[in-house]
Amino acid sequence: MKYQKLGSSDIEVSKIAFGAWGLGGGSVWADMSPDVRSASHLLDIAEETGINYIDTAPVYGTGASEEILGKALQGRRDRFILQTKCSLNWRQGDGNFHYERDGYTVNNCTSAAAVRKDVEESLLRMNTDYIDVIIVHYVCPSWPVSETMASLNELIKEGKIRAVGLSNSQPADLDEYAKYGNIALVQEQYSLIAPLHGQAYFDTCRKHGTTFQVYGALEEGFLTGPEQLARSFKKGDIRARLPWYEKDHKEKLKTFYETLSDLPAKYNCSWAVLFEAWTMTQYDDMNLLIGFRREETIRDTVKCLDIQLTPEDIDRITAAAEPASVETIDK
Numbered sequence: 001m002k003y004q005k006l007g008s009s010d011i012e013v014s015k016i017a018f019g020a021w022g023l024g025g026g027s028v029w030a031d032m033s034p035d036v037r038s039a040s041h042l043l044d045i046a047e048e049t050g051i052n053y054i055d056t057a058p059v060y061g062t063g064a065s066e067e068i069l070g071k072a073l074q075g076r077r078d079r080f081i082l083q084t085k086c087s088l089n090w091r092q093g094d095g096n097f098h099y100e101r102d103g104y105t106v107n108n109c110t111s112a113a114a115v116r117k118d119v120e121e122s123l124l125r126m127n128t129d130y131i132d133v134i135i136v137h138y139v140c141p142s143w144p145v146s147e148t149m150a151s152l153n154e155l156i157k158e159g160k161i162r163a164v165g166l167s168n169s170q171p172a173d174l175d176e177y178a179k180y181g182n183i184a185l186v187q188e189q190y191s192l193i194a195p196l197h198g199q200a201y202f203d204t205c206r207k208h209g210t211t212f213q214v215y216g217a218l219e220e221g222f223l224t225g226p227e228q229l230a231r232s233f234k235k236g237d238i239r240a241r242l243p244w245y246e247k248d249h250k251e252k253l254k255t256f257y258e259t260l261s262d263l264p265a266k267y268n269c270s271w272a273v274l275f276e277a278w279t280m281t282q283y284d285d286m287n288l289l290i291g292f293r294r295e296e297t298i299r300d301t302v303k304c305l306d307i308q309l310t311p312e313d314i315d316r317i318t319a320a321a322e323p324a325s326v327e328t329i330d331k
């Protein structure tokens, strides 16, 4: 495993982070329902492979992911860097309507009081007395950034959190938030076939010394091999909402895989690892956040740090992806 400092903080994290959205199950990840025992096993494998960095959020399974993780972390909390989020909540009337799922109405609120409440509820759900990193899950223009950051800075002073990050944000949001304190990372969607948002963000991250943590690098499994193109998911599953399931996109992705078909054998790796290795070449201070629900995917993913793609192959992969790419993607 390789490690990096999170932005200019003193927090050292593994270059690969464990995405725990899937641990929350619910309608979005309905094909598997992980429990504490399986989460515990996944954390054992994470430790064995050197992964010390976990990402979750209150809304992942409306509390379920945090609760399962909290139990799986018992007795080893200090061996992990635990990251969760604030702003999206399912308290009645607390913020702007964001979405409805599994019988819950989820709102977005970045007021000082809401941020504090989110953090305190997460501490309780995960049965811990500190959270290493809090990410503002969806930046929101309805409350002043100065107010949100005052609340987060106060929580840092109280020792309840150690660092702050942003998500689903724009470079201008990072400029604004950075006026009020240190932003250790941004967690943003970025993939080979939806690269524009990330590319537009890298320079601003560089300017602020902020780590870019990528989510969706594998497009929820869609970039793990051509056989994925034949899969179908129930209505409501997050994966059924992605554009890649539309006929036209599927055809383009089929061509994309065919064009690159020699590369997994050349590098002796899976498609997932090939594209993860490509992702890591795109920004110097990149952190790779991958959703894990199975031991095999953890063991496979860590191999991407040992793959050295040639500059020619990096360009080839980029060029092959271009015709299959979309400009924006809403997750």
Ligand SMILES: NC(=O)c1ccc[n+]([C@@H]2O[C@H](COP(=O)([O-])OP(=O)(O)OC[C@H]3O[C@@H](n4cnc5c(N)ncnc54)[C@H](OP(=O)(O)O)[C@@H]3O)[C@@H](O)[C@H]2O)c1
Pocket: 018, 019, 020, 021, 022, 055, 056, 137, 167, 168, 187, 215, 216, 217, 218, 219, 220, 221, 222, 224, 270, 272, 273, 289, 290, 291, 292, 293, 294, 296, 297, 298, 300, 301, 331
């Ligand atoms: N800030 C935000 O708004 C936001 C949004 C989305 C996600 N996230 C975070 O980012 C994390 C990752 O995103 P994601 O889970 O949506 O998508 P992802 O990382 O693009 O895809 C994850 C899926 O890919 C499959 N996979 C991973 N490694 C693999 C490998 N080596 N070989 C084969 N399959 C592999 C796994 O499928 P199986 O599980 O079926 O094995 C996994 O569920 C989430 O867990 C969450 O923590 C944040």
